[in-house]
Structure formats: C-alpha cells, structure tokens
Amino acid sequence: MTLKVHGNVQSSNTRRVLLVLKEKNIPYELVAVDWIVAEHKRPEWLEFQPFAQMPYIEDDDGFILYESRAIARYLVAKYPAKGPALIPAAGTKQQALFEQAASIEAFNFDPLVTALLTERLVKPFAGQTTDETAVAAIIAQLEGKFAGYERVLSKDKYLAGDEVTLADLFHIPYLSVFGLAKLNFFTAEEEVKKWPNLARWANELLARDSAKSV
Ligand SMILES: N[C@@H](CCC(=O)N[C@@H](CS)C(=O)NCC(=O)O)C(=O)O
Structure with missing residues (x-):
C-alpha cells in the first residue's frame, strides 16, 4: 500500500x-x-x-x-538514506541547533504569519473584509522577528547552520503564498535592502524543486 x-x-x-x-x-x-x-x-x-x-x-x-x-x-x-538528511544526528549539538531553529519557525514565524494570511487571504475568501489596521500591527511585529532572522542568516546559510533542515523547509508553505497575499517582503527592492540575507534564504528555499512542485 x-x-x-x-x-x-x-x-x-x-x-x-x-x-x-x-x-x-x-x-x-x-x-x-x-x-x-x-x-x-x-x-x-x-x-x-x-x-x-x-x-x-x-x-x-x-x-x-x-x-x-x-x-x-x-x-x-x-527514510534516513533518501534525499537530504534534514534532521542532524540524535544527541549532537547540531541536533540541538536544529531544535532551536524549529522553535523559531513554530513560535516566531507561524503565529504571526497565520494571523496575517487570515486577514489577507482567508477573510476575503470567506467574503469578509480585511482589517488593514490589524495587518499593519501584525507586520510591525513580524518585522521585529525578521530582524532576528537577518541576524541569524547573516552568519549562517540556513537557520541551523550550513545544511538545510526541516526547520527551513517548514517555512515554505507560507513563504510561497506571500505574493498572493500582496506581501512583498522578499521581492521588493526596498524590502530586500532591510534583510538581504533573509531574502536570499527565502528565495533559495522557494527555488527548491520540492517547493515548486507542491
Ligand atoms: N498544527 C496542525 C494544524 C493543521 C491545520 O490548522 N490545518 C488547517 C489547514 S492548513 C485546517 O485544517 N484548518 C481547518 C480548521 O481548522 O477548521 C498541523 O500542523 O497539521
């Protein structure tokens, strides 16, 4: 089966x-x-x-x-032998860094982006009006988190170091709909200037075959 x-x-x-x-x-x-x-x-x-x-x-x-x-x-x-490892070996410091990165996604990114996409995508789909005042407040909070991402990603290629992990991939489903929600954080020149490494990381993730195929 x-x-x-x-x-x-x-x-x-x-x-x-x-x-x-x-x-x-x-x-x-x-x-x-x-x-x-x-x-x-x-x-x-x-x-x-x-x-x-x-x-x-x-x-x-x-x-x-x-x-x-x-x-x-x-x-x-x-399936450890198929494709990239995506989680470092158990009991290593690298695994601890992976868990740290996974928490960044779960607690700094997901709740704010869920709220933002609820306003910009879910509400219009349900025939409701987007509250742009709420959107501005969420974006202000999210930008604070983006500053943290920029600090991390100016030192490392990915959130947990040099190798891509699940912690990075977990962001893709939301990153891939930012355009639909008229959010140009990683595409508009003036935005990219604020967080060049975050934009580099986000755009590289979106260019992966897996991201393009789902
Ligand atoms: N933490 C759950 C969240 C699942 C979730 O919220 N799924 C959404 C679709 S993306 C859903 O089913 N929403 C319908 C609802 O909550 O009524 C997971 O990661 O699987």
Missing part, C-alpha cells in the same frame, strides 16, 4: 508534508479532502484527526499520524 496523505493542496499544513515527501522522493497518494463541504469535520475524519484539521497520513502499514511537523519528522526518521 502507498502512503496516503489526507489533506488538500490549498492547505499550507498539507503542503508542508507533501514537500518533505518530495524532498525524500517517497511515493505517496494524496486523498483530497473537500473542505468546502467540511469533510474534515465529519465523524469519520475525527476518528483519525480528532482536531478536525488537515492533514493526516496513513502509512503503508496503516499507521496514522497527524500534525504536519510531527509527520515530517516521522518521514525523515523513517
């Missing part, structure tokens, strides 16, 4: 899993959820993902796992 991903390509958390599968060259089948009819709120879905969210995976042996970052870690551990 092929590994199944239950989710939707429009879901950033589903795309986080798909891109790790691509990086590792692992065959998979996407079982598309019809989220317009809230298929992911139905009892048969809740049996596998009790929080009514996507994605979850069903591995080739029937093993079920949800939470996109946990799935990514599971796949990397299961």
